[in-house]
Amino acid sequence: MMILTIAVRNLLHRPLRSITSWLLLTCASGMLALLLLVQAQAGRQFEQNVAGIDMVLGAKGSPLQLILSSVYHIDAPTGNIPLREAQPWMQHPMVRAAIPLSLGDSYQGFRIVGTTPDYIRHYGGQMAQGRMFRHSMEAVLGSAVAARYHLGIGDRFNGMHGLGAEGHVHEGHPYTVSGILAPAGNVLDQVILTSLNSVWDIHDHHHQEEEEHHTEAGEPASDSARQVTAVLLQFRNPMAQLQLPRWINTHTRLQAAVPAIEVNRLLSLMGSGIQLLRLIGWLLMALAACSIFFMLLQSLQERRYELALLRSLGAGRARLLALVLTEAALLGVAGIAGGYLLSRGILAALQPGLAQQFHYVLQHWWQPGAGEAGIALLVLLVCLLAALLPGIRAFRLNISKTLSHA
Amino acid sequence: MLQTTHLQYHYGQRAFTFPPLQCSAGEVLLITGPSGSGKTTLLHLLAGLLLPDAGEIRIDDTVINNLPVAQMDRFRGRHIGIVYQQSHFMAALTVRDNLLLAARLARQPAASKQVAVLARALGIHQLLRQYPARLSQGEQQRVSIARALLPAPPLILADEPTASLDDDNCMAVARLLQQQARQQQAALVIVTHDNRLKALFHQQTAMPEPQAGLAALPL
Numbered sequence: 001m002m003i004l005t006i007a008v009r010n011l012l013h014r015p016l017r018s019i020t021s022w023l024l025l026t027c028a029s030g031m032l033a034l035l036l037l038v039q040a041q042a043g044r045q046f047e048q049n050v051a052g053i054d055m056v057l058g059a060k061g062s063p064l065q066l067i068l069s070s071v072y073h074i075d076a077p078t079g080n081i082p083l084r085e086a087q088p089w090m091q092h093p094m095v096r097a098a099i100p101l102s103l104g105d106s107y108q109g110f111r112i113v114g115t116t117p118d119y120i121r122h123y124g125g126q127m128a129q130g131r132m133f134r135h136s137m138e139a140v141l142g143s144a145v146a147a148r149y150h151l152g153i154g155d156r157f158n159g160m161h162g163l164g165a166e167g168h169v170h171e172g173h174p175y176t177v178s179g180i181l182a183p184a185g186n187v188l189d190q191v192i193l194t195s196l197n198s199v200w201d202i203h204d205h206h207h208q209e210e211e212e213h214h215t216e217a218g219e220p221a222s223d224s225a226r227q228v229t230a231v232l233l234q235f236r237n238p239m240a241q242l243q244l245p246r247w248i249n250t251h252t253r254l255q256a257a258v259p260a261i262e263v264n265r266l267l268s269l270m271g272s273g274i275q276l277l278r279l280i281g282w283l284l285m286a287l288a289a290c291s292i293f294f295m296l297l298q299s300l301q302e303r304r305y306e307l308a309l310l311r312s313l314g315a316g317r318a319r320l321l322a323l324v325l326t327e328a329a330l331l332g333v334a335g336i337a338g339g340y341l342l343s344r345g346i347l348a349a350l351q352p353g354l355a356q357q358f359h360y361v362l363q364h365w366w367q368p369g370a371g372e373a374g375i376a377l378l379v380l381l382v383c384l385l386a387a388l389l390p391g392i393r394a395f396r397l398n399i400s401k402t403l404s405h406a
Numbered sequence: 407m408l409q410t411t412h413l414q415y416h417y418g419q420r421a422f423t424f425p426p427l428q429c430s431a432g433e434v435l436l437i438t439g440p441s442g443s444g445k446t447t448l449l450h451l452l453a454g455l456l457l458p459d460a461g462e463i464r465i466d467d468t469v470i471n472n473l474p475v476a477q478m479d480r481f482r483g484r485h486i487g488i489v490y491q492q493s494h495f496m497a498a499l500t501v502r503d504n505l506l507l508a509a510r511l512a513r514q515p516a517a518s519k520q521v522a523v524l525a526r527a528l529g530i531h532q533l534l535r536q537y538p539a540r541l542s543q544g545e546q547q548r549v550s551i552a553r554a555l556l557p558a559p560p561l562i563l564a565d566e567p568t569a570s571l572d573d574d575n576c577m578a579v580a581r582l583l584q585q586q587a588r589q590q591q592a593a594l595v596i597v598t599h600d601n602r603l604k605a606l607f608h609q610q611t612a613m614p615e616p617q618a619g620l621a622a623l624p625l
Contacts, residue, residue, distance in 0.1 A: 002510055006496065013498030309494040312455065313553075314483015314511040316476045400455040403490060404446050 003319060007326040010299075017295050018331065024288035025335025029379045030342030031281040035274055036371040037343060042270065046072075049187045050259040052122060055245055057086055058230040063257035064266060070101055070230035071259055073111045073191055076163060077103050080227040081254055089248065094240035095233050097122075102199040103229040105159040105170070110145045112159050112175075112192045114199030114228075120181065122232070123188040129153055130179030136197040138178040144189040146180045153177055159202065173202050200226060285382060288335070292328060293386035300324065300390045307394050308402040320394040328387030332380045339379070340368065407431045407593035408561055413451055413461035415444075424448050424461075425611055429593040431560065434584055437597045438604060439613025445597040446491075448613075449565045452595065453486055454478045466560050483512040487554030487592075489583070491566035493546040495538035501549050502534040505556050512557030521556065528552050528582055544575035551579065555586050562587055564596045568603060576602050 011018045049072055058066040061078030068075035083100065090098035099122060102114030113119070117132050120140065130153040133140050141151055151157065156174040175194060183189055235241055241258065248256040300307065307320050347365050413424040422444040429435040439445050450456040452463060454470050463470050466485055473481055495504050502521060509516035525531040528548045533541060541549065547567060554562050564583060568576040580603055587594040596603065604610065 002507070006499070006507070009496075009498040009503075303497075305494045306496050309496070310511070311479060312453065312482065312488055313508050314479055314513075316479045318476070400450040403455070403494070404450070 003323050003326050004330075007323055007330055010303075010327060011330060014299060017299065021288065021292045021295050021331050022334050022338060024284065024291050025331060025379060025383070026338030026342055028281060028284035028288045029335055029339025029375055030346075031277065031284060031339075032375050033339055033343040033369075033372050034346055035278050035281060036369055036375070037347060037365060039274060040369055040371070041365065043267070045186075046263050046267065048185070049123075050263055052234055053232050053259050054235045054241055055233045056230055056257045056259060057081070057089060057233060057248070058255055058257070060253065060255045063255065064262045066230065066255060066257045067259050067262040068266075069103065070232065071187070073103075073113070073187055077229045078255065080104075080229055083226040083228050085252070085254060086228060086231050089233065089244070089254075090231055092240075092244070094236050094244065096236045097234040099232040100196060100228040101230045101232065102196050102227070104163070105161055105199065105202070106163050107145075107157055107159055107175075107192055108149060110142070110148075110190060110192055111163060112139070112194060112199070114194055114196045116196065119232075120188065120193060123184055123186055125184050125188045126182045128180050128182040130177070133178050133193065133195050133198075136195060136201050137173065137175055138198070139175040139192050139194040140179040140181060141177055142189040142191050142193070143181055143183040145192055146177075151177050151180075153180065170202050196226075196228070285379070289382045289386045292331060292383055293389070296324060296328060296387050296390040297393075300394055304394075304397060304402050307397055308399040311397070311399045312403065317395050320397070321391045324391035324394050325384055325387050328383040329380060332383030335383070336376045336379050339375070340372070407433075407466060408435075408452070408595065409464045410452070411461045413448070413463070414459045415447055415451060415456065416459060417447075422447060423614070424451075425614065427452075427595075427611060429561075429595055429609075431591045431593055432588050434587065434594045434596065434607050434609060436603060436607040436610045437595065437613065438599060438610055440599055443613040445599070445613060446565055449488075449563050449595075449597045452561075453488055453563055454482050480513075484514070484557070485559050485561055487557065487559040487562045489547070489550050489554045489562070489564040489567045491569050493538070493543075493550040495546070495549070497537065497539055499537075500534065501530070501536055501538060501541070504538060504549070505534075505553055508553045509556045512559065514557040516556050521552075524552050524556060524586075527586065529578075543570050544572075544579070547571060547575070547579050548582065551583055551586070555590065555592075558590050558592070560592055562592050562594045564594065564598075566598050566600065567596065568598065568600050573602065576600070577606075580606055 053071060056066055056070050058070060058077070059079030059081050065075045066078050069077040086100070089095065090100070097118065099115060099118045101119070103111060105112040120132070127140075128143065130140070145151070155177045157177075158174050159170045161168040161170060175192075175198065181188060235244070245256040245258055248254055310320060310323075311317070344366055408427060408429040410424070410427045412426055415422050415424075424444065427435065427437075437445060437448065447456065451458050454463075454473065458471060468481065470478065470481060496507065499507060502518075505521050505525075506516060521534070522531060525534055528551060530545060530548050530552060533545060533549070538546060538549065547570070551567070554564075562583075567583060568579055571579060583594065583596070584606070596607070
């Protein structure tokens, strides 16, 4: 207890030096914690949303883009495909389930997804209020959408053409909220769901009114010319995974993308960036360790009279060693706490942007992750290691010599 | 209280042999001699900070020569109070905390009231909340004396306690040291070359002349 008090006083007595070491430790441990968090969060989100989807069918283009747009609702869609061309695959004997999606409209940055109730079931959505959409122009809101705009059952809103902030508003075709979903912890929270018919109806009407959109969806509306943006498919057996995508990509005008492959590719792209950041984190950590080492060494050099004095007052050598180690450990603990707050602060600052741009709400981000215990332990270990040499010098101090050279 | 035989110690080529010493409780022993005669070395031997090559040091019926390091540290804390020529303090602690720390290290925890009484006697009660670096040399020396006295050790060693003080402060510090030691029935050993002190204390032992011309400070 006495040692702890002296250690705290010593650190506070030389605030500039202590703060420098603390800041370095905070930055290093905060950075490493942040990287761990981002990686864990990104991995979890990506895996949760891809669960159970074996293949995505869509228009030709970048397979990654197709996955991002249809599964994660982040990138722009690759284009539309005629429903009748997709239908043979949706009814293929190797396919267990197929969910068509029609994208392209949004409301205040949240995407409107034309689909079937199967989509909500697939992501485990539960109705919090109201009921599933039954008729055209009825919509079910994800929990985050409803919360953000305080929409309730029976409220009406106008969809907007396009996915950006600016776009043509579909005046005169308001959606009516029929249901609101309970938070599902996945992409479902961030979208507005409606029937395929709603999207088709809006755009049929739209094409009659506005000539310029002909190029986009060309043909007049009829059942045979219905279009969808993508189809999410689930296979009956793994064999299909090997055969179907390749066959579709070589022999049809459609594109088949496998989410597992694309997500892995994306994570490995992100990985190299994270690797670099991690390297910087480790460098900071090494710098912090050096700083503590020199700080303790220098301050002990200045304080060697104090240490000799403590010995002459009756403190044993073990106590002096304990004092030096305690000072380092205190800095370490302060650094761990600072790093925790720093990483959470950065996440909290990023959160609104992430929610807006990527439709992701980080989950349980304030909780210490398993990896963070490792970081904390490491920081403490680094501090103690840096203090070991100065501590040993204190342990072996020649008191008589030190005191007579006053 | 304190008894020594002929103590011997050497640094490299330089060897010292010290006269036998004797100091009882409540007495003052003045050890005088010019610089380089090995006074500080003798004091460090008495404090157990150095080990003699030969001879025996007996404090309070304990022969301290053969104590293991950890036990020596503990023994020193409880039985010996030391006043240095240059006062050393824990810079990060206030005067009061420096005093309390010494008492705790000596395993004689002192109450604030005890500190206040002693500080008043030494005229430093108004300095208790200050940091040591702020005090004048005379004040520092008084705090240093208070620190040595607070755990009430049976032996007090003072190394040139008045060397850096002017005449007024010298007399005041020496009297306080003597008074307080007598009050606590402690044996007081003062090592000095300060002639002003020789007039004050009667029991004196002179150091033998150094055998070579070089200064013999511990290196």
